[in-house]
Amino acid sequence: xxxxxxxxxxxxxxxxxxxxxxxxxxxxxxxxxxxxxxxxxxxxxxxxxxxxxxxxxxxxxxxxxxxxxxxxxxxxxxxxxxxxxxxxxxxxxxxxxxxxxxxxxxxxxxxxxxxxxxxxxxxxxxxxxxxxxxxxxxxxxxxxxxxxxxxxxxxxxxxxxxxxxxxxxxxxxxxxxxxxxxxxxxxxxxxxxxxxxxxxxxxxxxxxxxxxxxxxxxxxxxxxxxxxxxxxxxxxxxxxxxxxxxxxxxxxxxxxxxxxxxxxxxxxxxxxxxxxxxxxxxxxxxxxxxxxxxxxxxxxxxxxxxxxxxxxxxxxxxxxxxxxxxxxxxxxxxxxxxxxxxxxxxxxxxxxxxxxxxxxxxxxxxxxxxxxxxxxxxxxxxxxxxxxxxxxxxxxxxxxxxxxxxxxxxxxxxxxxxxxxxxxxxxxxxxxxxxxxxxxxxxxxxxxxxxxxxxxxxxxxxxxxxxxxxxxxxxxxxxxxxxxxxxxxxxxxxxxxxxxxxxxxxxxxxxxxxxxxxxxxxxxxxxxxxxxxxxxxxxxxxxxxxxxxxxxxxxxxxxxxxxxxxxxxxxxxxxxxxxxxxxxxxxxxxxxxxxxxxxxxxxxxxxxxxxxxxxxxxxxxxxxxxxxxxxxxxxxxxxxxxxxxxxxxxxxxxxxxxxxxxxxxxxxxxxxxxxxxxxxxxxxxxxxxxxxxxxxxxxxxxxxxxxxxxxxxxxxxxxxxxxxxxxxxxxxxxxxx
Numbered sequence: 135x136x137x138x139x140x141x142x143x144x145x146x147x148x149x150x151x152x153x154x155x156x157x158x159x160x161x162x163x164x165x166x167x168x169x170x171x172x173x174x175x176x177x178x179x180x181x182x183x184x185x186x187x188x189x190x191x192x193x194x195x196x197x198x199x200x201x202x203x204x205x206x207x208x209x210x211x212x213x214x215x216x217x218x219x220x221x222x223x224x225x226x227x228x229x230x231x232x233x234x235x236x237x238x239x240x241x242x243x244x245x246x247x248x249x250x251x252x253x254x255x256x257x258x259x260x261x262x263x264x265x266x267x268x269x270x271x272x273x274x275x276x277x278x279x280x281x282x283x284x285x286x287x288x289x290x291x292x293x294x295x296x297x298x299x300x301x302x303x304x305x306x307x308x309x310x311x312x313x314x315x316x317x318x319x320x321x322x323x324x325x326x327x328x329x330x331x332x333x334x335x336x337x338x339x340x341x342x343x344x345x346x347x348x349x350x351x352x353x354x355x356x357x358x359x360x361x362x363x364x365x366x367x368x369x370x371x372x373x374x375x376x377x378x379x380x381x382x383x384x385x386x387x388x389x390x391x392x393x394x395x396x397x398x399x400x401x402x403x404x405x406x407x408x409x410x411x412x413x414x415x416x417x418x419x420x421x422x423x424x425x426x427x428x429x430x431x432x433x434x435x436x437x438x439x440x441x442x443x444x445x446x447x448x449x450x451x452x453x454x455x456x457x458x459x460x461x462x463x464x465x466x467x468x469x470x471x472x473x474x475x476x477x478x479x480x481x482x483x484x485x486x487x488x489x490x491x492x493x494x495x496x497x498x499x500x501x502x503x504x505x506x507x508x509x510x511x512x513x514x515x516x517x518x519x520x521x522x523x524x525x526x527x528x529x530x531x532x533x534x535x536x537x538x539x540x541x542x543x544x545x546x547x548x549x550x551x552x553x554x555x556x557x558x559x560x561x562x563x564x565x566x567x568x569x570x571x572x573x574x575x576x577x578x579x580x581x582x583x584x585x586x587x588x589x590x591x592x593x594x595x596x597x598x599x600x601x602x603x604x605x606x607x608x609x610x611x612x613x614x615x616x617x618x619x620x621x622x623x624x625x626x627x628x629x630x631x632x633x634x635x636x637x638x639x640x641x642x643x644x645x646x647x648x649x650x651x652x653x654x655x656x657x658x659x660x661x662x663x664x665x666x667x668x669x670x671x672x673x674x675x676x677x678x679x680x681x682x683x684x685x686x687x688x689x690x691x692x693x694x695x696x697x698x699x700x701x702x703x704x705x706x707x708x709x710x711x712x713x714x715x716x717x718x719x720x721x722x723x724x725x726x727x728x729x730x731x732x733x734x735x736x737x738x739x740x741x742x743x744x745x746x747x748x749x750x751x752x753x754x755x756x757x758x759x760x761x762x763x764x765x766x767x768x769x770x771x772x773x774x775x776x777x778x779x780x781x782x783x784x785x786x787x788x789x790x791x792x793x794x795x796x797x798x799x800x801x802x803x804x805x806x807x808x809x810x811x812x813x814x815x816x817x818x819x820x821x822x823x824x825x826x827x828x829x830x831x832x833x834x835x836x837x838x839x840x841x842x843x844x845x846x847x848x849x850x851x852x853x854x855x856x857x858x859x860x861x862x863x864x865x866x867x868x869x870x871x
Contacts, residue, residue: 335433337433372418374395444775466496470485484761538783568629581661
């Protein structure tokens, strides 16, 4: 969604369209991933490893000790894969071959005997084929010579589509569809992709309270990992009750996760439990005849370093930022998951927000790509992603965002066929008016909100549908698919027109929530209205009307999840109300901190008290107290306070529009594909330095800004633009309005 967010000047929006049109015509020059590679890495069919790994991860979920699988169709990897590449060598070359699975090797169509791990390729032009079969893991290869290496330029297929006649002659014409290989960060031939594990490190509880045969242990804050039992002696039962709160750990009957162990013979051992869990507290109970000397844990984490940062004059905002970082890191595992206690699944709506936060903190493309691949799965499409209509649309938006933040054209090209078949599925489910309406098997989620109607044609779904069609048009342009550029553009225009024809209510000065049986309801909700602001769908007059009639109107149903609170505050930021948003962040996220939160929650309602804060889904402790969508201040502070965002793929061009929003000073770093943009801003001075791209710094000042190396342009009485070149440190003085 980031690439579509509104700027305050329409001229800038027009410039962005021009920049995107230019960039689409020259995308290959901007994509580092499409340059010739020389470093060997493990390769596989694109998306297969990601699907396999997500199957491993998502099927670790338990609920009170019971296996708890996902609600949707699970795909699997192709079990037989043919890899090939043609090389021209100046001299003979020894090549080492590694594979996950049974394999054979051909050189120029001739099969080597046995299963060679080393072959010699003569000088000249030669084609290497490696065919791999693996049922349990993904067929993958690692090839390493001095110039012959496995990388994403290799071609592969899961079906040859060739035939042989009675003489043994192979067909001259093949219908085989070859694709470029997928890869990750597996660059050691001796470490198999299927052996991938997250890192761990030991931690001990900060306190232990004993009462009889039970011990309540506090690890100090929300955490995730494997319990390590030291010095188990005797035989009998051990119960471990996990809790994000002390109350949950003390509730044997209501806690979401637990382990019940039984040793039927005398033991004298240590034990690390096989499944990682989320908790802050654990209660350990032992029966007569068995004892445990002590308990620690192995904290499990994705070893991804922070590249972005934010600090300011407000200590509470700094604390909110730090806890948001910790929340995002806890939910960044093999994939971006929703919450670490209950679901531990990959949900598209949750992941979409994690991508945006990631771009301003870790800027880790590999986790983004793994998650997008895993969510999409394979053809045929039989349901919406996660069975949720809006989550399908978030998936479309996430691909274009990834392109804008990374400049990685190859990923767009690789996924375009999957985008088309998923969009075909959506188009096949439109109603007679060409709009999206829930069909049997569809989950219309939107948000957790009491009494929120999901009936009929919901305006919010049409809003996301329209943006998804626009995304398809943009990605068709990247793929030089002229026909579909026109098809998707026209479809998007049609849906957008109907959004306003069917849902805009002049009396209420807003889009209404839904139409039922072709008749618009009178109910106004926040969702479509706030998304339309940062999608730039409204006129300036409509924006101000919506701000008053919806965003600042307490009679419109309030939002209680950080999930949608994120978008509500983003809409206000897009309207330039950073000062109001700063207060709201402090009240909302600060409210959780006042209640002792060490990570941010799935839902927070200030009107709830005590144990009410832990309840959800009809369960006393059903709420997640560490949920990825709670970490959104990372994104808001980076995008709308530091004010940095790309305006062409991979930060080739970008905007910087800092807004203190009531802060006395702020400083931070926004990561880009090949460096960082560093900014410090107070009420009189801005210091900025970028390592790549060409930036446009826009600021409001009572006086003409002054500084070094400045190319200054005055836009109106108090608005100025300054060109930012790479590797130049600018110090600019100005006077805030």
